[in-house]
Amino acid sequence: MRVTVLLAAAAVVVTAPRWLPARVVALRRKVFEKVNGDNVITFPNAAVGPDRFQEVYSHPAANGRSRGAGLSDLFWYWLSPGPEVHQEHLEAGPRYDDVARTTRALLSGPADALSAAAARCAARVLDETVTGRVTLVRLRDLMMPVWAEYFYELVFGEPCPREARDLIVGHADDVVSALKCTGLRHPARRARLTRYLARRVAAGDVRHPLPATLTPTEQVHYLQGTFYNTGVVQMSDAMAHLLLALAQHPDVAARLADDPADDRYFTRVLDETMRLYPLFGIAHRITTAEIELDERTTLPEGSVLCFSYPDYHASGHARPDVFDPERWEHTPVRESHHIPFGVAANRPCPAWRLSPLALRAATGEVLRRFTLHSTVAHTRSLPNRGACLLVRVGEPLPPRRLARIGxxxxxxxxxxxVWRSVVQLVLGTVMVLHARRLRLAGRYFDPRPTAGCRVDQPPSSQENTA
Structure with missing residues (x-):
């Protein structure tokens, strides 16, 4: 009897990687749904299929951003400080227009200059951090200093000092770890970057005038949230997905390395990466008026609409789970279920032009130095941060050794x-409950003043970073 129990226990432990993570993820989703409390409508669904997905997403009444959704409390909690002045979270109006103009100006420039800056930053970081013949890295961690330096140069127009890079990376890593529920927030770490940026803004060091509709504190939070939060995190994740896909499809990587000037092929590889691993899981909008879809279906004002990028990108494609850049050779992107940068009518990513240029330049610097090898799970959320082996070009490992390492x-x-899924369940539940208690977005829009907090201002910095 004892032997049977021991064998059963051993079987449970040994097979845990196969069944436990999926069940924990399902439980985490139920906790999020239960705690959130919104009447959420997710698209595509049975009533609104993929063919009408962009129609609803682009509707003029699907333009509310934060006000009136419990999801906003969670996102503001994760993105503190600065969500109240983050371009993506501002309600429509003069302040949004002012901020959007500034963002476009800071992200603009000649294509050659934008590409050269990305190549320069990537080369500097790679030469500094990867010095051996064979190096095991986490791709997201490797790429964060690259994009920290890149966005620093875009904002300040000068090379990034190591002090600033460390502050930006520490902040961005804290944000993305909280978003993926692999770590709790560390407000003090974020505040160090806030203080640094405040000094630079006060000194007039930003290369473009900041939005005049924002207070000096809001200008600092705008820079921190838009460029050193979203910018660094999204580009690091995009680069990690792209390089991990290349590591697991060596024929694609070899073709890119052999012909780095082939823009069309790189575009197909990037489109396929962004299709299979979209950076956004869900984009949420709040309806500011009724949306009548047909005689039987009307979305009430105040509905929380959640647009699922993974589900939409998987629809309308043959073998949607297969990484196949060649699918784009004869399939026009504009006619496909593919919106890697959102929809033009409803706040597309302001870096839609810059990102492909910068990603291509940085990828070229990586492939010029290394071949990539990885056997880890590649999922959209990438909680493992993309473990990957970098082998210096011209110094290959024997196939048998590569196989053993793999x-x-x-x-x-x-x-x-296994253990990470349990950590995500625990920490995710803690943060969802904490965000619901703080109600950062809800209190910001609350018409009733609270002690020490004007109606037109966010809660105090202490409450925003609790």
Whole structure:
């Protein structure tokens, strides 16, 4: 009897990587849905299929951003400080227009200059941090200093000092770890970057005038949230997905390395990466008026609409789970279910022009130095941060050694996924409950003043970063 129990227990432990993570993820989703409390409508669904997805997403009444949704409390909590003046979270009006103009100006420039800056930043970081013949890295961690330096140069027009890079990376890593529920927020770490940016803004060091509709404190939070939060995090994730896809599809990587001037092929590879691994899981909007879809279906004013990028990108494609850049050779992107940068009519990503240029330049610097190898799980949220082996070009490893390292990486990744899924369940639940208690977005829009907080201002900095 005792032997049977021991064998059963051993079987449970040994097979845990196969069944436990999926069940914990399902439980985490139920906790999020239960705690959130919104009457959320997710698209595409049975009534509004993929063919009408962009129609609803682009509707003029689907333009509310934060006011009136419990989801906003959670996003403001994760993105503090600065969500109240983040371009993506501002309600429509003069302040949004002012901020959007400034963002476009800071992200603009000649294509050659934008590409050269990305290549320069990538080369500097790679040469500094990856010096051996063979190096095991986490791709997202490797790329964060690259994009920290890049966005610093875009904002300040000068090379990024190491002090600033460390502050930006520490802040961005804290934000993305909280978003993926692999770590709690550390407000003090974020505040260090806030203080640094405040000094630079006060000194007039930003290369373009900041939005006049924002107070000096809001200008600092705008820079921190838009460029050193969203900008660094999204570009690091995009680069990690792209490089991990290349590591797991060596024929694609070899073609890019052999012909780095082939813009069309790189575009297909990037489109396929963004289709299969969209940076946004869900984009939420709040309806500011009724949306009548047909004689039987009307979305009431105040509805919380959640647009699922993964579900939409998977529809209308043959073998949607397969990484296949060649699918784009004869399939026009504009006619496909593919919106990597959102929809033009409803706040598309302001870096839609810059991102492909910068990603291509940085990818070229990586492939010029290394071949990439990885056997870890590649999922949209990428909580494992993309473990990958970099082998210096011209110094290949024997195939048998590569195979052994790959097997070890695969086993390690599966067991990491077991404990990480439990950590995500616990920390995710804690943060959802904390965000619901603080109600940062709800209190910001609350018409009733609270002690020490004007109606037209966000809660105090202490409450925003609690």
């Amino acid at each position: 097997a070890l990486l695969r086993v390690r990744d599966r067991w990491e996924h």
